[in-house]
Amino acid sequence: MGKEKTEFNMTCPLPIDRYPNVLLAHGAGGVLMNDLIEKIFLAAFDAQGDGERHDGAVFSVDRGKLAFSTDSYVVSPIEFPGGTIGTLAVNGTVNDLAMCGAKPLFLSAGMILEEGLPMETLWRVVRSMKEAADAAGVRVVTGDTKVVDRGKGDGIYINTSGVGVVAAGREIAPRRVRPGDAVLLSGDIGRHGMAIMAVREGLEFESPIESDCAPLASLVGSLLGTGADVHCMRDLTRGGLASALVEIADTSDTTIRIDESAVPVPGEVRGACEMLGLDPFYVANEGRMIVFVPAKDAGIALRAMHACRSGAGSVRIGTVCEKESRRVLVKNALGTERVVDMISGEQLPRIC
Amino acid sequence: MGKEKTEFNMTCPLPIDRYPNVLLAHGAGGVLMNDLIEKIFLAAFDAQGDGERHDGAVFSVDRGKLAFSTDSYVVSPIEFPGGTIGTLAVNGTVNDLAMCGAKPLFLSAGMILEEGLPMETLWRVVRSMKEAADAAGVRVVTGDTKVVDRGKGDGIYINTSGVGVVAAGREIAPRRVRPGDAVLLSGDIGRHGMAIMAVREGLEFESPIESDCAPLASLVGSLLGTGADVHCMRDLTRGGLASALVEIADTSDTTIRIDESAVPVPGEVRGACEMLGLDPFYVANEGRMIVFVPAKDAGIALRAMHACRSGAGSVRIGTVCEKESRRVLVKNALGTERVVDMISGEQLPRIC
Numbered sequence: 001m002g003k004e005k006t007e008f009n010m011t012c013p014l015p016i017d018r019y020p021n022v023l024l025a026h027g028a029g030g031v032l033m034n035d036l037i038e039k040i041f042l043a044a045f046d047a048q049g050d051g052e053r054h055d056g057a058v059f060s061v062d063r064g065k066l067a068f069s070t071d072s073y074v075v076s077p078i079e080f081p082g083g084t085i086g087t088l089a090v091n092g093t094v095n096d097l098a099m100c101g102a103k104p105l106f107l108s109a110g111m112i113l114e115e116g117l118p119m120e121t122l123w124r125v126v127r128s129m130k131e132a133a134d135a136a137g138v139r140v141v142t143g144d145t146k147v148v149d150r151g152k153g154d155g156i157y158i159n160t161s162g163v164g165v166v167a168a169g170r171e172i173a174p175r176r177v178r179p180g181d182a183v184l185l186s187g188d189i190g191r192h193g194m195a196i197m198a199v200r201e202g203l204e205f206e207s208p209i210e211s212d213c214a215p216l217a218s219l220v221g222s223l224l225g226t227g228a229d230v231h232c233m234r235d236l237t238r239g240g241l242a243s244a245l246v247e248i249a250d251t252s253d254t255t256i257r258i259d260e261s262a263v264p265v266p267g268e269v270r271g272a273c274e275m276l277g278l279d280p281f282y283v284a285n286e287g288r289m290i291v292f293v294p295a296k297d298a299g300i301a302l303r304a305m306h307a308c309r310s311g312a313g314s315v316r317i318g319t320v321c322e323k324e325s326r327r328v329l330v331k332n333a334l335g336t337e338r339v340v341d342m343i344s345g346e347q348l349p350r351i352c
Numbered sequence: 353m354g355k356e357k358t359e360f361n362m363t364c365p366l367p368i369d370r371y372p373n374v375l376l377a378h379g380a381g382g383v384l385m386n387d388l389i390e391k392i393f394l395a396a397f398d399a400q401g402d403g404e405r406h407d408g409a410v411f412s413v414d415r416g417k418l419a420f421s422t423d424s425y426v427v428s429p430i431e432f433p434g435g436t437i438g439t440l441a442v443n444g445t446v447n448d449l450a451m452c453g454a455k456p457l458f459l460s461a462g463m464i465l466e467e468g469l470p471m472e473t474l475w476r477v478v479r480s481m482k483e484a485a486d487a488a489g490v491r492v493v494t495g496d497t498k499v500v501d502r503g504k505g506d507g508i509y510i511n512t513s514g515v516g517v518v519a520a521g522r523e524i525a526p527r528r529v530r531p532g533d534a535v536l537l538s539g540d541i542g543r544h545g546m547a548i549m550a551v552r553e554g555l556e557f558e559s560p561i562e563s564d565c566a567p568l569a570s571l572v573g574s575l576l577g578t579g580a581d582v583h584c585m586r587d588l589t590r591g592g593l594a595s596a597l598v599e600i601a602d603t604s605d606t607t608i609r610i611d612e613s614a615v616p617v618p619g620e621v622r623g624a625c626e627m628l629g630l631d632p633f634y635v636a637n638e639g640r641m642i643v644f645v646p647a648k649d650a651g652i653a654l655r656a657m658h659a660c661r662s663g664a665g666s667v668r669i670g671t672v673c674e675k676e677s678r679r680v681l682v683k684n685a686l687g688t689e690r691v692v693d694m695i696s697g698e699q700l701p702r703i704c
Binding site for chain 1: 376377379380381382383384385386405406407408409410411412413414415416417418419420421422423424425426447448449451452454458460461462463464493494495496498499500501503504505506509511513514515518525526586587589590591592595599603636693694695696699700701702
């Protein structure tokens with residue numbers, strides 16, 4: 001990559017007529033792999049800026065705390081309303097870092113491609129990663145590509161790992177959750193999971209359900225900027241709101257009481273869930289989080305969250321209590337309480 | 353995980369009679385996934401020491417330079433003489449960091465499991481990762497597990513990413529390679545690639561070829577400790593010695609002259625290569641590197657390398673020259689020079 005920057009190319013920069021599909025040789029360490037890296041990955045990510053190809057990226061840090069996280073993405077289908085596996089891969093790892101209270105800085109991208117993948121599809125996915133990285137303010141600085149034989153993959157699997165900095169004195173972790181904490185939720189639940197399921201099951205709606213896939217880093221930045229004493233944050237992914245709550249209750253050894261009527265479930269998500277026999281509390285999101293703050297800080301936290309686009313729909317949904325017999329209790333509109341457990345089997349496989 | 357450490361469990365800690373194989377539900381965010389993480393991954397890696405499950409790992413660093421690298425591993429078969437996909441995944445990323453002149457510290461592990469994978473196999477792979485991490489002096493601090501449906505994977509794919517510290521003032525990069533540099537090689541070539549090919553092709557030898565898979569971090573530490581002005585290092589992986597040389601010549605805009613007779617090729621590797629019509633210069637290693645140092649420092653560098661087990665077979669194999677017509681020239685025993693290019697197609701797919 002030269003120093004002159006050209007406008008981001010919207011058409012696939014590999015000569016499609018020569019290589020319309022990914023070949024095993026694109027992962028074998030030779031000329032074709034080099035081509036793929038230069039024309040697709042470096043074209044999008046401009047890896048180290050100076051065009052130098054090395055085994056890793058080197059960067060400077062100040063003394064302090066770093067967060068480090070990893071996630072692999074195997075979502076099927078790889079393109080869906082509201083994003084692609086690439087959008088998910090960038091936002092998912094950005095969000096994991098943000099949940100540690102970190103400002104995400106650098107990502108890696110490890111691609112496992114299936115022989116035969118259309119090069120155009122790869123390019124769309126890589127472009128969506130680039131757009132998501134720009135939107136989240138992170139740089140993809142190092143990467144790797146492998147190709148597996150036809151029938152040994154499913155188009156594309158992506159791993160992203162990330163590094164971010166944690167401000168001095170900040171400690172955000174499940175063990176800090178305590179009785180009296182307010183439980184906040186940053187928006188409505190279930191959109192991502194139902195967007196994927198709708199495509200898989202061929203469900204038709206008046207307006208298609210779009211994934212809520214979004215980076216939460218700036219929302220977290222605003223929230224932490226208020227000075228509210230945030231004890232813990234957790235983004236909702238596999239297993240949805242219910243699993244996130246159960247995990248936190250479990251680690252912090254508390255009982256969490258949730259008011260079901262306070263949890264926003266979009267009408268179309270509720271409809272699709274009824275059709276498929278799913279409980280929206282267990283359906284995945286990719287751009288929502290729960291936040292635990294002392295009740296006295298709930299107001300200031302919610303105001304800051306409302307001011308961000310990705311937190312506009314934030315609400316308080318419950319309270320942390322002393323440990324009682326069970327861990328997560330959800331009270332419905334009739335006043336009846338039910339116990340929410342971690343789901344045992346698979347509800348929605350390959351949702352992220 | 354409590355504070356008391358028990359001896360590392362050699363038998364699979366998940367009740368095999370209940371779950372002899374990986375199910376889709378083991379990746380779906382519920383009870384089974386939790387079980388898998390606790391009983392297999394945390395049992396091996398004791399992730400954060402305090403038993404706390406969070407979205408990432410947080411650690412302290414001093415002001416300075418960090419290296420960050422990623423690699424996915426899709427080797428087939430996943431177990432082979434001399435290692436497993438897990439050994440490879442740990443050593444490969446450790447070596448990428450070492451090639452940046454970094455001391456590797458932390459690894460992430462992202463597992464993509466295929467439905468039906470025997471739980472015992474997973475446990476052997478995870479155990480081999482733990483052993484490799486201990487041998488290399490790194491800690492696996494964060495991870496992720498996904499399960500894909502039968503026929504959409506191939507047992508196990510692993511991504512490891514890593515973070516390491518680079519000592520102040522150290523700059524090791526292809527652009528520092530210059531005419532006059534000696535080219536050193538840390539041992540014989542081709543063992544890893546031929547170990548894999550021998551299993552795949554069912555070749556029988558008097559003694560089986562073992563992969564050279566090994567961590568290079570302590571070898572690099574000793575080398576850098578000599579004060580030799582190391583310009584560049586590169587480990588030999590996909591594409592073998594030839595591809596590593598071509599990449600460096602390309603980036604540094606030099607011609608590299610190699611003396612073929614100086615390059616150690618084990619007899620059994622040579623034999624297997626002849627049988628399969630392969631050129632050992634292109635066969636993968638996973639525990640060898642090339643080093644570029646000013647000729648005056650070659651002696652001291654070699655002495656330090658010889659003192660390490662993983663560098664006992666180190667030799668000088670060539671010299672960097674001013675750029676001439678071609679990039680990498682190999683002189684054979686008869687004095688004839690041939691040009692070595694990057695291989696265009698696939699020689700050995702899924703070798704790492």
